[in-house]
Each structure stands twice: as structure tokens, then as C-alpha cells.
Amino acid sequence: MNPRRDFLQKLAASAIAVPFLPLYGASLHSVPHNRSRQDRVLRVAIMGLGGYGTRVAEAMLACKRARLTGVISGTPSKIRDWQQKYGIPEENCYNYDTYDRIKDNPEIDAVYIITPNALHHDAALRVAAAGKHVICEKPLALNAWEGQEMVDACRKANVKLLVGYRMHFEANTLEIIKMRNEGEFGKILFFQGLSGFRIGNPDQWRLDKKLAGGGALMDIGIYSVNGARYMVGEDPVWVTAQETKTDPAKFGEGVDETIQFQLGFPGGAVASCLSTYNMNNLDRFFLNGEKGFAELQPATGYGPIKGRTHRGGLALPHVTHQTVQMDEMAGIILDDKQPVVAVDGEEAVKDLKIIDAIYQVCKTGGKLELEL
Template identity: 75%
Template structure:
């Protein structure tokens, strides 16, 4: 096993078979018993790599969202997807001509699943074409880019959502419910550990021009975003330290390991670790005056497991991407409001904190935040 990703892919394959979460509309046995006849979000996926494939597979179980188009720079992938998912030729585009989706009434939204550095220009082009956008996280390389993307989508009167799949995950939402109900009392501390040993040194995630950084831009955003939704506040300061043991693999500007600390207005503090050099790191811990919540795995593709001071969490096991696309279809088509936001502004808040983490790691100073 070369990385946590390989392990998670194997787990998810088996998890898909028994996934069901009826009350949110995720397809399963319930879907065959009660045919859905409401509005359907017709989606084109941009970027047909491993995660794009995972999303496409998960969408086969959706009722409210349907894969209808593809955008890729690889003609052979387009042909394969056409055959596998019955995608018509008129809904297939490449990176040069996808602006033409403006004239295609059969596509409602584009899910951008490309390297981080491409998100900004591609999302803006999709918005100008008049289509709603779902963008993988991190939404951009920095907060300035993210804000420009939000502005472009507002100007075009289209929605911009970010691929925060954990914001819909049942165990996660149960912990948030318990916290909101005061069951943990005053929140004091959060710990987020996210990491794996990264493999191929030539992959885009280790290319600063494409990734915008290293582990923080890939896996660390889970701990950062998790600290915010688990504590239920936005941080007001950050400190950070970077550690690098392999300067050959992790070039200048590509972080191997970053530890960062966040301070929150209610007095809680968070201690987080993001790394590309250690496996077995996928854990959240939330501590309050009356109780605690521990999740491990906390953000992997599934199944999520957790416990609180009241016992084991026993929420339904779901395919995250299926549930995410169902709920995002509801947001776009029906104006649904999620418990935890997944809009562009949410993405910008994370980017502001990430900018500050890099600044703090470089300067050694505590950086004040105003989100």
C-alpha cells in the first residue's frame, strides 16, 4: 500500500454496495421503490482523473443529479467515458472549446476536478458560459483568486459550490448537532491529524505551479476546514511551523509537513497536522467541558467511524460523493440550505486561513485573522 488514497479506494469499492441513506434522497433500495420525478441537475465533469472517476461512479446512484457531459484534454478518456456512461457526442468538450457549453441547454452545471492552479481560470470560464459551478477544494491557490471566482459567478448569476463532501456526512453532522445542542458544553480544544506518505514524485500534487503548495493544499485543508465546522466558529489567529526532511522530493514552495494552531473567539484552540510523509493520520478530536467527540477515520472516503462520551456513533454509512451530489443538486435547483455552507464564500474563508498559515510558517509570527 503506497498511500492512504490506495487504501481508501479499496474500502470505498466495497462500501458502495451497501450504501443507503433514504431520508436525504441517496439512491439505494429506497430509490427503486419510490421513483423520483423532481428536477434533475445535469452535470458535466471537467477532469477525468481518479477523483473525477470516483464522482462519476457515485453519481450513477443519484436521483437528483445526472452525469451528462465531459470536459477533458485526453481524447481517449472522452471516448471511454462516452461508452461507459452513455454520454452523447454533443456534450463532449476539451479544454480549448468548452466555452461552447454556453450554447448547450442540456448541461446545467460543471464540476471542476482539475489541478488546483487550473480552478481559477476554468471556473471563471464556466461562469461566463452561464453554467453553475462545483469546484474541488482547495477552491483556488489563494484568497485573492477565490474572491475573483466568487465575483465572476455572482456577475454571471450562477451558483458556485465547493466539493466539501464532509459537510453532508452523517457522522460529522451528528457531532455538529450534538455540539449545537450543548451536549459537549463549552468547546475547549480541537485536534486534526491529516496525512499519508505520498508516492510518485512527478505527480502534479508535488508541482508548485499546479498544486500551489504541498500537503496543506491537498490533505491539510481537511483539518483546517474541520476545525472550523467542528468548533463552529472562525479562527481569529494562526501560528504555524513547517518541517521538511526530503528536499529532493519536496522542492521549494512544496510543503512536506506543516503543523498549525488556530485560536477561536470563544476561547477554543486547535492543533492540526498536515503531512505527506506519514501514514495512519486521519483523526479528529473535539473536547468540551461536558464531553468529547473522536472520529477516526474522520475524512477518508469511508466508512467514517466515531464515538463520543455517550458512546459509538452509529449513523448510516454513505458514499460521500453520491450524497454530496444529491445535496448540491438540492442547493442549486431548490435553494436548500445545508447545515454547513459549501458555497464560494466558505471556500474563500479557508483560503484566507491557508494564506495566513503559509505566512506564519515562513515568518514565525502569530498572524491575526479577519474572515
Template identity: 65%
Template structure:
């Protein structure tokens, strides 16, 4: 009997002071303490029933506007177990070969793709062609070319494509974004983003170039990369980058262990970021302006996120999982055409992929890569 890992490997190789609620805007506060407003429920098929899908599925039990109505996996045992746990009938359980048949299933509105990076491109396009909206985990694809093809396929099908940027709905993140937009930090001068952890199992898909498409930058560094863009509020015009590799056995050719990268923005703001599979105690965002600063540490973990500004601590806590908030907000985007404060659409995913391409190019050439 095939395992999910065997199937993924096969597919991958073929695909190659107290600062409290007073500062929060209404949007941030509602995301923190309340379920989404009443409205139609987004019926979601989860694709790829691994570790993160488990977290999403459990969190969705606290979602007011999204529910699991379909399952897609290469492991029959998981389909049976998850089907029983989440009350998904056999007719709404699919494998990777036959999931195109979801086009005939009126109980599924959207597919949430939570598989290794190299599989996203094909699976997103197939889901859109099957007439379903798509939510795709980040990075959306392996490169900007793939990302643009995914966006085009969803547009052609008349379906929305969203990316799993859960931090775009996180209340402290939104509050700092609001402060910067309102001018409370003054003119922004500098951003620092640190993202990384010590990778364990050397056999996992994250260090398989055919499945991951890269290394730490693709997996964890994208938080700092994406974060610098929405925290600064501009798009970079140049990047430089350097790679450090201390374990070439674990991190083979094409799988980056640690990359430091720098970005420049039109206004003169600079950003310095670190992405690593060999360091813990990172996960920090720091935004500095001429009137004040804002810091998150941890900045992108599953919570609780903690922060402070020049006004004092951001003393805010949430009793809702980030993924529950994300799914409620994405249901509103798909079903109600709600516009999020920070974009989560396919075009946003492509912007990150353009920068990832440029960073890898900068590592190889040793020079500055101009953008735009």
C-alpha cells in the first residue's frame, strides 16, 4: 500500500507601559475577539492531510464561516480516519489522481492546497479547472513564472486564488500596519526581519529540492520577505543576498541552509533579513521610523504573538487560533468580496515569488539585482 510520503516523492520527482485595546482599530479588535459576522459558510476540501493540515482542520472547528466538506489525500487510511473525525462522507473523499471529479461535487466551494511546494502549481490549476476557488499555502509556487500561470488559470476559470498568509489577519500585525499607515511612526527608515529554526529530520520533504524547490528561504524566510513589504508599505527596487552553508550533507545543492538578504525601497528605506534552517531564537520583526518604532517577537509563530512600540507593550491576547481567524476572513473574501487590509490574493503571492527569484539570483551572482 502506498504511503503519502511515497506518493509525494513520486509526484515531486515528476514535477521537479501598557498599550492596550485603545490603539486597536475596529478591524483588529473584531478579528481578535469575535467570530466573523453571520453569512454563508465556505465549504472547503483540504488537500494534503499532513501536520499543518491537522492544525488547520482543528482550528476550523472554531471557525464561524468555514467548514470541512471534502478531503484529498494519497493515503487511504487518512481519508477514512479524517472522514470519520470531520464527518466527511466517502463521496467527498478523493486521492490525487481523481480529485478533478470535485467539479461534480456541489458540497465543495474551495480547495485548500496544503502540500509540498513543488505540487502547488499543478494542484491549484487543476482545482481551478474543476470550478473551485483555491487557497494555497505559501510559497504559492516555485518561482514567479509558476505563480503567474496559477493566477491566470484561476482568472480564466472565474475563481479566486488566495494564499495562506495567516499573519495578514493577526491583530498585533494589523495594529502595527495601522500605526505605520496613520503616520504614528513617522517616516519609515529601516526594517529587520529574522525568520528561522533548527531543522530536525534530514529526510523530510523540506530538504528535498524536488519537493521544496529550495530551502529555508522558501519555507520560513518568506515570513520576513513578505513582512518587510507590508510593514514598510512599499515594493522593493533592489535586493542583495548571501548564502551560508555549514552542513552540505543535510542541505544539499539547491537547498539553502541560511540566507541573509537586503532590500531597498523607493523612499530610501532599507531592510535587512535573515532566513535559516540552522538557528533558533529568531522570529523577530522590527520597524523603525523617525517618530517611533514597533517590534514583534515572536512575529510569525502560531502564537501568542507579542509586541511593543515606542508607546509601550502591545498587551493583547487572543483565544482564537490564527487559522480560525484566517478561514473566517478568507470566507468573507471569497463569498462577500471583502477587501482585506493586507492583500492575500494570488498577485500578492507572485510578488513574493519575484523577490525569491531575485534573492536566489543575487546569491549566485554576488551582485545587486534591480527590480521593477
């Protein structure tokens, strides 16, 4: 039995009508109307109870403004385990056929989609149609076209679409962005992003083109794509790229092993980045300007993130990234808080446009102009 592939087949089939659950009465998770906006708690259902879903759930135990109140999974045993571990009531548990019923569940405000990439698009459309906010792991979708459909669907349903860009809330990263905005580095000239590791199990979904939409670039290289933008502080206007594949048996057609790509920015800065599934010890960002520099190494791992600049080391305290992310996203959804670096669907579509262009230019060669 493979729940992910079963799910994919079901998504490809025509939609089926399902009865709605009745409205629930007040519970321990209900928020009184007289509580202040800052006291409101975002009630979240996690879709996809795998390794990263578990990491998010554990991190949410320390959240002040976000609470795990529901689960969606194709594996009944996982649902039972999560019910026992996190105290989730039966009426807040759904499978992939029944989760449209969250429409009538006041105990769920948002659904965090943590499934293989190919499943993000249809799941987001269904969650939005149910009137719930969408939080989706990156990459948002398989390509920019799918991502834009997700943005449009959420806008039409008047719900927010946020993406799991946890580094946008990380303290050392934000300190470098603050220094750049204050002119500490002067004119930005160069960015380097190295993102990679040696991937293990050859049968995992990340090496399945239908589920992953690609290879290393979609999974780990996206950190350098996105990081180049928030470190330089601009969106790129051109891209060049080169692909290398040393193990075609493991990395089949459409599954990239290693890609080097270069980005050009309107202010004159250039970026040189590496994305790979075949080399370890690659998690480094370097930003260089006329007056100074900044480095993060590790730059995007689960932490602690370590950094230094021309002024010395950065030693801001480490807080579990997913805890900070979920509390900050609660503020964005409940209070319309504006983050320093955007984490919305439009931000993610820009990354997908760059990724689409990288894949295209790997095949065609040359330089491709970007319009984000």
C-alpha cells in the first residue's frame, strides 16, 4: 500500500460529493468573542503526517498563538497515533476523501499542507473552497502556472495562502537583512548560495518526477533561489544555468542531480548558486558589498544558524524555526501582520518562475530574461 500514490490517483479522478459534518458546539479550543485580537489562537490541521509534519507538530507544542487541532492523512494508524499523542478529537480527523468537510468545522482555521509537491495544488484548491486558510510547504507547486492558480483560488475564497519559508523569520537572517537595509554593506555586488546533500533511499518520493516535479532544485536548491532574493534585496532579471548528472540510474529523466545557476539583479549584483543531491557539507550563504560582507553557515538547516559579518560574529539566540514560523503566521492570518520578508503565495510564485526558467535554460543554454 502506498498512500501517497493512492492520493495522487484520487486527485486525478473527478471530484465526488461527500456529506458535511454537523456544526460542533463549543469546546476547549473555542475562543470567546471578548478576547483581544492578540490573544486569539490559530487552530491548525496538518495534512501529511510524515517526518516534517511531525517536526512541525512537535514545534507547535511551544507556540503561543498556534495550536494543532486536526489531522488529515491517508494512513489510519498515523491518525490514531497522533490522536493519542496530541489529544486530537475524532471529529477533527479526516482522510483524503473526507477533508472537504472541514468547511463546517469551527475548530480548524487553517490547513498546513505537508505532502509531496505534486499534491499541493489540488489540496490547496480544496482547502480554499472549504473556506480555510492555506499554509503550504515549499515549493508551493510543480510550476508557476499551478502556483498562480493556487494564489487565485485563495484570493477568490478570501482566505490567506502562506508558504513554509521558515528562514524568513530566523533571527540571524533578519539581522543581516536589517544591516543591508541600513546600508552597512554598501552597494551589493555578489551573492553565493550553496544548497545540497547526498540523498539516500533511491525509492523515496523526492526522486519520483511525478511526485516531486524535479529533483534537488525543487527540494533543496529552492533555498538558494529564495535566499538570493532576500539576501540581495531584489528580484533577478536574468538567469543562466548548467546541469550535471553523474548517476542517471538514481537520478532519472526529469530528476536533477546537480545544477549550477547564476542570477543577475537590476542593481548590478550577480549570484552564483549550486543545488545538488550528490554532495554533502553544502549549506552556506555569502553576501558581499562595497563596504562589507555577511556569511551564514549553516544558512538554512534546522539550526542553530551561525553567521558572521565584517563587524564580527552573529550570535542571536536559536529558537526552533517551526515554532517561530507558526506563531508569526498566526499573526499574519489573525492580525494582518506584515512580515519583514513576505511568505505569501505571490512570493512563492516568483521562486517557481525562476525554477521554471532554470530548468528551461539547462536545456536550451544561453541567458533567459526574467519577468517576475
